[in-house]
Amino acid sequence: MLDPVSRVRRFNRAVTSAVGALDSSFLGRGRPLGAARVLNAIGHGRSDVAEIRDYLGLDSGLMSRLLRSLEDEGLVETEAHQDDARRRVARLTRTGRREFAAYEALSNTQAEGLLAQHSQREALLAAMDLIASALTRERVALEEMDPRSEQARYCLGEYYAELGRRFKQGFDVSLSRDPDAKDMRRPRGCFIVAMSDTLPIGCVGLKGTDHGYAEIKRLWVAPAARGLRLGRRLMDAAERAARELGITLLRLDTNSALPEAAQLYRSMGWREIPRFNDDPYPDLFFEKRL
Amino acid sequence: MLDPVSRVRRFNRAVTSAVGALDSSFLGRGRPLGAARVLNAIGHGRSDVAEIRDYLGLDSGLMSRLLRSLEDEGLVETEAHQDDARRRVARLTRTGRREFAAYEALSNTQAEGLLAQHSQREALLAAMDLIASALTRERVALEEMDPRSEQARYCLGEYYAELGRRFKQGFDVSLSRDPDAKDMRRPRGCFIVAMSDTLPIGCVGLKGTDHGYAEIKRLWVAPAARGLRLGRRLMDAAERAARELGITLLRLDTNSALPEAAQLYRSMGWREIPRFNDDPYPDLFFEKRL
DNA sequence: AACGATACCTGACTAAAGTCAGACATCATG
DNA sequence: CATGATGTCTGACTTTAGTCAGGTATCGTT
Structure with a gap:
């Protein structure tokens, strides 16, 4: 029972x-x-x-x-x-x-x-998203998309909203170094969205720079899709894309208020390095050589 | 989308x-x-x-x-x-x-x-319970059971655990006036369990006393089944049982840390009265004449 | 131009599911 | 004990789904 x-x-x-x-x-x-x-x-x-x-x-x-x-x-x-x-x-x-x-x-x-x-619509919908994601796990498709596409913009909106909830001081995109869309398009970089059926459930950006490395930005997994190792899949895909583009060094910044992210990076062979930018939000910095 | x-x-x-x-x-x-x-x-x-x-x-x-x-x-x-x-x-x-x-x-x-x-089993199971309850809503059966039955004991265990989480000072059954099982059996009272398929998802006890009234005790609805107006159905069933037993006055106690419960009682015609017992946990007391 | 591969179509078939009318025994009721 | 209602069964049927072996037209390749 x-x-x-x-x-x-x-x-x-x-x-x-x-x-x-x-x-x-x-x-x-x-x-x-x-x-x-x-x-x-x-x-x-x-x-x-x-x-x-x-x-x-x-x-x-x-x-x-x-x-x-x-x-x-x-x-x-x-x-x-x-x-x-x-x-x-x-x-x-x-x-x-x-x-x-x-x-x-x-x-x-x-x-x-x-x-x-049902008087608790949002809870019911969240439960449905969770289960649909779990059931269609092996059918999640990672697709490269324009960072301006509807799907990408949805993911970014959810990502910013979550940072707003999880950072004590909130999150204001305009204060952060919002990457230019063209830096996350081939050949400088790319933007990858995880689609489950018709619903975007995760994303990651690979942002080209002129400083001899590329950055991983905007890694996000929908709450309903957590626990399915999708973050790992997205990071793998981003690294693969970086290799294709001839990139040999990757960097990223994150915040200690997102411990599961730092945990993921460490487990995938990233090592912590000193601050390499002046963005006000991150307090943890990582690097990985490909 | x-x-x-x-x-x-x-x-x-x-x-x-x-x-x-x-x-x-x-x-x-x-x-x-x-x-x-x-x-x-x-x-x-x-x-x-x-x-x-x-x-x-x-x-x-x-x-x-x-x-x-x-x-x-x-x-x-x-x-x-x-x-x-x-x-x-x-x-x-x-x-x-x-x-x-x-x-x-x-x-x-x-x-x-x-x-x-899925690495987040409990979240997945909770989502499944929620959806199964929503889908089988009209098939929820309210059954009178012995308060010592497996189903009743499961409900009570969940109920105590929830009180422990929601009361600042926690909850210890032994400090509360735990009703004797025989007071919640006919002809003195009864115990009603809401069953969805094979899963108990709510309960309520009607406890007979020797003071000219009966008490409503242990009203509980599983988190997965909230929003389906099951609390109301359980209270209705308990009142109906009380009428059958010739009871004309009902009382109950509750705690202001459970605002949704007080809200339910008020909306069903209960009126607040002064403290009528010395149980350490409740701080709100209600009465309803049948 | 010849070749095998492919995309779809057709005919011939089977299995499973479902429908319906009537047969039969049993039951409750006066 | 006659009567109508009920619960199950049987026979005869249809529809839907699915399989398989060719057949035809088209494609890419040599």
């Missing part, structure tokens, strides 16, 4: 029946689940037939038939791929978009219903 | 694929899912055929056939119900128990695997 495994299994049971309920609400639109799934995959922007097949784990014969049935319903159109006439791309027709919107409405209603009956 | 509904839906996607993975591991035992589900329902103590059918949402014809196939495999035996020969009860044979244990092992392994890959 109270041991960890029972608790996980209680969660499984609860969630299985909730998932089943959503599936049956989908069936209410008079279309088998397989076809509904394909329609939704297309609606969510997956156009390549092979991509959809792969995503949904379907046999190519089955996929072909489901696509055909959606075409017969007038919901989907397919055409040959521009660069490769063997491949096919699918897109929704006007009717298809309407039908897709109806499925979206069902999903949204279900999600809203779940949230509405 | 970041709005609440998207977060819920990301959670849904993550959990759908995890559930699918468990289902396919079940298929690995060479039996269709339907039959496996019936076998597991029986293994978990559901013996009445109609009960299983209802629980799994099966058509009676389908149910009958699945049961037959399990019988043919030698995993299950059925016989007529003692009191009503129309009804049938199913139970596992020796082989059936072995097979059921194999499914249990699969489920446990999956649960352990999930926990193992």
